[in-house]
Amino acid sequence: xxxxxxxxxxxxxxxxxxxxxxxxxxxxxxxxxxxxxxxxxxxxxxxxxxxxxxxxxxxxxxxxxxxxxxxxxxxxxxxxxxxxxxxxxxxxxxxxxxxxxxxxxxxxxxxxxxxxxxxxxxxxxxxxxxxxxxxxxxxxxxxxxxxxxxxxxxxxxxxxxxxxxxxxxxxxxxxxxxxxxxxxxxxxxxxxxxxxxxxxxxxxxxxxxxxxxxxxxxxxxxxxxxxxxxxxxxxxxxxxxxxxxxxxxxxxxxxxxxxxxxxxxxxxxxxxxxxxxxxxxxxxxxxxxxxxxxxxxxxxxxxxxxxxxxxxxxxxxxxxxxxxxxxxxxxxxxxxxxxxxxxxxxxxxxxxxxxxxxxxxxxxxxxxxxxxxxxxxxxxxxxxxxxxxxxxxxxxxxxxxxxxxxxxxxxxxxxxxxxxxxxxxxxxxxxxxxxxxxx
Amino acid sequence: xxxxxxxxxxxxxxxxxxxxxxxxxxxxxxxxxxxxxxxxxxxxxxxxxxxxxxxxxxxxxxxxxxxxxxxxxxxxxxxxxxxxxxxxxxxxxxxxxxxxxxxxxxxxxxxxxxxxxxxxxxxxxxxxxxxxxxxxxxxxxxxxxxxxxxxxxxxxxxxxxxxxxxxxxxxxxxxxxxxxxxxxxxxxxxxxxxxxxxxxxxxxxxxxxxxxxxxxxxxxxxxxxxxxxxxxxxxxxxxxxxxxxxxxxxxxxxxxxxxxxxxxxxxxxxxxxxxxxxxxxxxxxxxxxxxxxxxxxxxxxxxxxxxxxxxxxxxxxxxxxxxxxxxxxxxxxxxxxxxxxxxxxxxxxxxxxxxxxxxxxxxxxxxxxxxxxxxxxxxxxxx
Numbered sequence: 087x088x089x090x091x092x093x094x095x096x097x098x099x100x101x102x103x104x105x106x107x108x109x110x111x112x113x114x115x116x117x118x119x120x121x122x123x124x125x126x127x128x129x130x131x132x133x134x135x136x137x138x139x140x141x142x143x144x145x146x147x148x149x150x151x152x153x154x155x156x157x158x159x160x161x162x163x164x165x166x167x168x169x170x171x172x173x174x175x176x177x178x179x180x181x182x183x184x185x186x187x188x189x190x191x192x193x194x195x196x197x198x199x200x201x202x203x204x205x206x207x208x209x210x211x212x213x214x215x216x217x218x219x220x221x222x223x224x225x226x227x228x229x230x231x232x233x234x235x236x237x238x239x240x241x242x243x244x245x246x247x248x249x250x251x252x253x254x255x256x257x258x259x260x261x262x263x264x265x266x267x268x269x270x271x272x273x274x275x276x277x278x279x280x281x282x283x284x285x286x287x288x289x290x291x292x293x294x295x296x297x298x299x300x301x302x303x304x305x306x307x308x309x310x311x312x313x314x315x316x317x318x319x320x321x322x323x324x325x326x327x328x329x330x331x332x333x334x335x336x337x338x339x340x341x342x343x344x345x346x347x348x349x350x351x352x353x354x355x356x357x358x359x360x361x362x363x364x365x366x367x368x369x370x371x372x373x374x375x376x377x378x379x380x381x382x383x384x385x386x387x388x389x390x391x392x393x394x395x396x397x398x399x400x401x402x403x404x405x406x407x408x409x410x411x412x413x414x415x416x417x418x419x420x421x422x423x424x425x426x427x428x429x430x431x432x433x434x435x436x437x438x439x440x441x442x443x444x445x446x447x448x449x450x451x452x453x454x455x456x457x458x459x460x461x462x463x464x465x466x467x468x469x470x471x472x473x474x475x476x477x478x479x480x481x482x483x484x485x486x487x488x489x490x491x492x493x494x495x496x497x498x499x500x501x502x503x504x505x506x507x508x509x510x511x512x513x514x515x516x517x518x519x520x521x522x523x524x525x
Numbered sequence: 526x527x528x529x530x531x532x533x534x535x536x537x538x539x540x541x542x543x544x545x546x547x548x549x550x551x552x553x554x555x556x557x558x559x560x561x562x563x564x565x566x567x568x569x570x571x572x573x574x575x576x577x578x579x580x581x582x583x584x585x586x587x588x589x590x591x592x593x594x595x596x597x598x599x600x601x602x603x604x605x606x607x608x609x610x611x612x613x614x615x616x617x618x619x620x621x622x623x624x625x626x627x628x629x630x631x632x633x634x635x636x637x638x639x640x641x642x643x644x645x646x647x648x649x650x651x652x653x654x655x656x657x658x659x660x661x662x663x664x665x666x667x668x669x670x671x672x673x674x675x676x677x678x679x680x681x682x683x684x685x686x687x688x689x690x691x692x693x694x695x696x697x698x699x700x701x702x703x704x705x706x707x708x709x710x711x712x713x714x715x716x717x718x719x720x721x722x723x724x725x726x727x728x729x730x731x732x733x734x735x736x737x738x739x740x741x742x743x744x745x746x747x748x749x750x751x752x753x754x755x756x757x758x759x760x761x762x763x764x765x766x767x768x769x770x771x772x773x774x775x776x777x778x779x780x781x782x783x784x785x786x787x788x789x790x791x792x793x794x795x796x797x798x799x800x801x802x803x804x805x806x807x808x809x810x811x812x813x814x815x816x817x818x819x820x821x822x823x824x825x826x827x828x829x830x831x832x833x834x835x836x837x838x839x840x841x842x843x844x845x846x847x848x849x850x851x852x853x854x855x856x857x858x859x860x861x862x863x864x865x866x867x868x869x870x871x872x873x874x875x876x877x878x879x880x881x882x883x884x885x886x887x888x889x890x891x892x893x894x895x896x897x898x899x900x901x902x903x904x905x906x907x908x
Contacts, residue, residue, distance in 0.1 A: 364732040371725045377774050417779040418738050422811045423770075454778055454811035 164334040168379030169425075171295050172336045175255055176381060176426025179499035180226035181459035182338075183491070184430070185215055185466070186259035186298060188231055195466075201475035205233070213239045214473060215466070218484035222252030224495035229257040229298050229338070229460070235289060246293035257296040257338065258289045260326070264302060271308075272346070273315040276301045276322050279329070286333035296336035298383070299326040305358040306346035306390065316365055324369035327380055337375075338460070340383035341366050342430060345390040352389040352403050356411045359387055363419035377423035383460050386429050386442055387411040402438075405445035412442075413450045413457075422454035429457075431464035435511035439464035440493045440502060447500035458498035465490050468508045526696060530740025531781070533658050534698045537617065537742060538782025541854045542588035543818035544700070546786070547574055547825070548621035548661065550593055561833035571599045576832060577825075578607050580843040584614030586854035591619040591661050591700070591819070598655060608656035619659040619700065620652045622688070626665060629677055636677040639664045642687055649695035659698040661744070661819075662688045666703060668711045668719050668751065678726045686730035689741055699736070700784065700819065702744035703727050707789035709751035713759055717748045717767045725775040738779035744819050745772075747785050747798055758794075761801035769805045769812060778813035785816070787823035792849065792870035795823035796856045803859030817857040824849050827871040845869060 162168065175182065187195065192211070193203030201207050212234050215221075228249055235258050237245050246256045261278035276299060286297065301319035304310045323339050330337035343359045363384065370377065389403050403411075416427060429446075431439040439461060446457045465487060473483035489507035496502040537544065549557070554573075555565030563569055574596050577583065590611055597620050600606045608618045624641035632638075639662060649660065664681035666673040681703060689699035703723050705716065724745060731738065748767035750759055772783060785802075787795040799818055806812035818824075827849065832842040848869035855861040 360732075364729070368725070368729045368732075371721070371775065414779075417813075418777055419732075421774055421777055422813060423773040452813070454773075454813045 162331045162334075162376065164331065165376055165379065167334065168331055168336050168376060171255065172379050172381055172425050175227045175296065175336065176428075176456040176458065177226060178456055178458075179495050179501075180224060181461065181491075181494055181498050182227040182229060182257070182428050183215065183221075183225050183254075183465055184229045184298075184460050184462035185212060185234070186229040186231045186257075187462070188259075188263070189233060192231070195470060196475070199470055199474040207475070208233070209237050211470070211473070212237065212245065214480060214483055215469070215487060216245055216248050216252075216254075218487050218491075220488050221491055222254050224488070224491035225252075225254050227255045227257050227296060227460075229259055229296075230294075231259055232289075235292055235294060244293070250293070255295040256293050257298055258294040258335075259299075260285060260289070260297045260330070261299040267312075267315060267318065269309075269312060269314070271304070271310050271312065273304050273310060273312060274302050275315070275318045279322065279325055282326065282329045283333055286330055286335050290334050294335060296338060296381070297326075297330045298338040298340060299323060300340045300342060300383075302342050302344055303358075303362050304344050304346050305355070306348045306350055310346055311358065311362065316362060320362075320366045320369045323366055324373040324375060327370060327375045328373045331376055331379055336379055336381060338381045338383050338428070339366065339370070340430070342383075342432070343385050344432070345388070348390070350390055352387050352407060352411050355389065356387045356415045359385070359415050360419055363415070367419055367421065377421060378425060380424060381426045381428055382420060382424055382455075383428050383430055384416075385432065386434070386446075387415055388433055405438075405441045406449075408442045409445035409449040412446060413453070416453075416455070416457075417450075420455060424455050426456040426458060428460035431459070431461040434464065436464045436468060436490060436508045437506045437511055440490075440497050440506055443494060443497035444500065444502040447497065451500055456498070459494045461494060465494070468511070526693075527737050527740060529696070530693055530698050530737060533617065534740050534742055534781045537589045537659060537698065538784070538815040538817060539588055540815065541858045542586060543820065543850075543853055543857055544619070544784055545577060545583075545587050545590045545824055545850070546661075546819050546821035547577060547596070548591040548593045548619075549821065550621075550625070551595065554593075557829060558833070561829050563833050567595070570595070572602070572836070573829070573832070574599070574607065575601050576828070576839060576842055577846055578610050578616075580846050580850075582614075582847055583850060584611075584616045586847075586850035587616055589617040589619050589659060591621055591659075592657075593621055597652065597657060606656070612656070617658040618656050619661055620657040620697075621663075622648060622652070622660045622692070623662040629680060632677045632680075633667070633669075633672045633674050635667045636672065636674060637665055638677075638680050639684060642684060642691075645688060645691050646695060649692055649697055653696050657697060659700060659742075660688075660692045661700040661702060663702045663704055663744075666705045666719070666723055668705060668709050668716060670711075673705075673719065673723065678723055679730075682723070682726040682730035685727055686734040686736055689731060689736045690734045693737055693740055698740055698742065700742045700744050701727060701731070702786065702819075704744075704786060704788060705746050707746070707749065707752045710753040710755070711751040712754055713748060713750040713763065713767055716750065717771050720745065720748050720768075720771045721775050724771070728775055728777065738777060739781060741780065742782045742784055743776060743780055743814075744784050744786055746788060747790075747802065749790070749798075752789060761794075761797045762805070764798045765801035765805035768802050769809055769816075772814075772816075773809075773812065776814060780814050782815040782817055784819035787818070787820040790823060792823045792826060792872060793868040795820060796852050796861055796868060799853060800856035800859060800861035803857060807859055815857070818853050820853060824853065827869065830871060845871075 192208050196203050196207055234245060239248060249256050260282060261276045263277055264274040265277050267273045267275055301323050303315055303319055323341060327337040327339055341362050343362055386408055388408060443459055469483050469487040472486050473479045486507060493502055493507055554570060558565050558569060579601060601610060611618055622641060622645060623639045626637040627640050629636040629638045662685060664685055666677055666681060685701050685703060689701055692699035705719055705723055747764050748771055749764055785799060802816050806816055828842050828846045831838060831845055852861055852868060
């Protein structure tokens with residue numbers, strides 16, 4: 087029932103912003119039932135040879151020329167580079183380390199192991215991750231927060247250079263956080279489009295090759311997701327992706343479907359995930375985003391039961407069921423041109439994240455996109471606890487990180503056999519953070 | 526129900542198999558028969574279709590036959606229903622359910638929508654009782670510098686999706702056909718852009734209407750230059766690379782089969798292009814749908830020529846029909862190699878294109894109400 091209304095606003099906004107309505111021409115008097123003709127004016131930012139501006143209909147017989155918007159026609163000078171970089175990051179058997187927590191979020195993590203939230207400590211923590219020996223065998227990209235992109239290790243070398251030397255492409259989180267939408271349901275939109283082009287140029291100059299933007303669409307509570315939430319978040323993602331590609335960064339498109347309080351089955355999660363992803367893919371095409379040059383970062387389909395915070399008491403679906411439903415959802419919504427689907431680990435323990443990823447690759451060994459990871463907590467939680475801020479634990483912490491990365495790399499290649507380096511383990515959840523970064 | 530639809534769709538799109546589109550309306554088939562020197566009578570039409578449906582071994586290469594309404598209820602001369610004869614060979618019966626083209630109000634010149642949504646559900650239920658397992662609906666879009674208009678794209682996409690939804694609810698697998706007409710001087714690149722736009726809109730409409738993608742098939746045009754394009758025809762490798770790239774961008778993997786139409790290509794071109802597409806798909810990788818055929822003229826033209834010259838040469842005509850089906854089956858596997866005698870077509874070089882299979886909007890000389898059938902040159906009452 088949502089979907090019936092979903093597209094009317096898009097068409098209306100589209101037409102309203104690009105349209106001049108001509109009056110009834112004299113020919114209309116002979117055909118009073120003919121609809122008022124609508125002419126569209128081209129206001130495309132990229133003047134492709136294939137788009138044609140229309141001619142305003144003159145009063146009289148001339149039939150208005152109408153516009154056929156070109157698809158996938160964005161002529162980014164970086165098109166080939168984007169495709170190459172996306173293919174590199176999505177290569178079989180590798181995934182992404184998501185280490186782009188904002189300063190505030192990083193602070194909470196550090197404090198949980200008794201470490202103060204200072205710039206120095208944040209730097210140390212990331213140095214531990216990026217200098218882990220052998221990490222580059224399993225990880226093809228690392229997402230950073232802005233502060234981290236410009237930081238150096240203790241020996242003075244830039245983090246971006248350290249990563250590149252390991253064969254890990256540096257990425258940058260470019261959104262500036264969530265903002266609550268009106269409606270009282272806790273739905274959010276994501277901020278960060280202002281000045282994004284300039285920021286992308288600067289990040290690229292510093293060495294970033296890809297970017298990430300996280301949109302959150304809440305489901306489960308009555309009325310969620312609202313049309314506003316879906317349209318707003320899909321628009322933000324598509325516009326962000328467009329700007330990134332224009333400026334030479336591969337956009338990771340992250341439409342995270344999160345579960346609000348309440349009970350619902352894995353099939354319900356799948357139902358709403360399909361709606362959201364298909365809408366996002368539709369807008370990416372409408373906005374001329376080059377699909378061979380993006381990566382997708384979705385949630386796996388999980389069931390939920392419970393009360394705030396969501397998911398803690400949730401029934402555990404078997405990896406096979408998660409895989410079956412998640413693959414089905416992706417098959418229905420994601421065209422093959424997207425080279426990689428990098429799942430987020432929210433809501434899963436470290437072990438679940440690996441087992442589910444393996445099951446996904448068992449379910450679809452010939453999937454047209456890589457089925458791999460972009461894991462934050464599922465690679466860092468135990469690593470952090472092992473380090474606990476102590477120099478003497480540095481090597482052990484790096485060791486567990488690489489073991490976790492290896493396990494997930496094997497799972498992404500469909501070859502994980504166990505045992506898991508961190509079996510058991512509780513679900514790693516945190517309440518939805520809103521507000522800008524740095525708060 | 527969903528599982529049944531998915532299994533029927535998977536069978537129709539089985540590796541090395543394709544569809545015979547023999548659903549020409551009375552008017553359209555009449556033109557072809559008359560051009561071949563045959564009268565357009567019910568019995569001639571029946572005998573002509575019987576030729577194909579009783580070809581021994583046709584089921585090795587053809588998974589489904591699309592029929593016109595009249596044909597669904599017809600039988601062989603010996604009295605066996607066509608539907609049953611086909612089923613014996615493992616071939617499923619399909620039915621054209623649209624009711625032809627009409628000018629699109631507010632659209633550009635020559636743009637159309639397709640009629641037939643009203644009464645569709647009741648019709649589908651009857652067809653299911655008569656033994657049909659799948660259906661087909663043809664929308665057409667015209668390419669110029671400024672067409673197709675957004676209105677035409679969105680309207681046709683929406684109608685295709687509504688048709689598909691109704692079919693699935695009645696237990697028929699819908700073949701979704703947004704044909705982008707070959708007529709025009711547009712380049713292959715422009716055609717590729719329009720293909721992405723049209724197929725993207727169609728898929729989005731299917732999503733919106735809740736159509737189960739696993740239980741439907743797509744029937745698009747290959748990406749080729751316009752019939753009047755500068756530079757004429759292009760190499761099969763070009764057709765393949767443009768077509769595969771476009772499809773990978775807009776068709777989700779859940780769709781089991783993409784069954785190309787052959788409109789405007791010669792019998793031989795259609796086979797060679799289909800083969801190149803499949804070879805390209807294997808090279809590029811990550812093409813999860815079957816890339817097969819739903820050919821009308823490209824499976825029939827030579828056969829009609831032979832049979833119309835002498836209706837007693839049935840066995841020969843059937844052999845030719847089988848040979849045409851076989852080479853296209855090989856092409857659908859990317860394994861076509863011209864046999865010693867070359868492609869079985871006896872019409873090489875002649876384009877099978879008929880002028881503008883869209884709606885020309887012209888009233889006939891007698892002043893009767895114009896009704897667009899499948900052909901734009903003459904305007905006949907469609908069905």
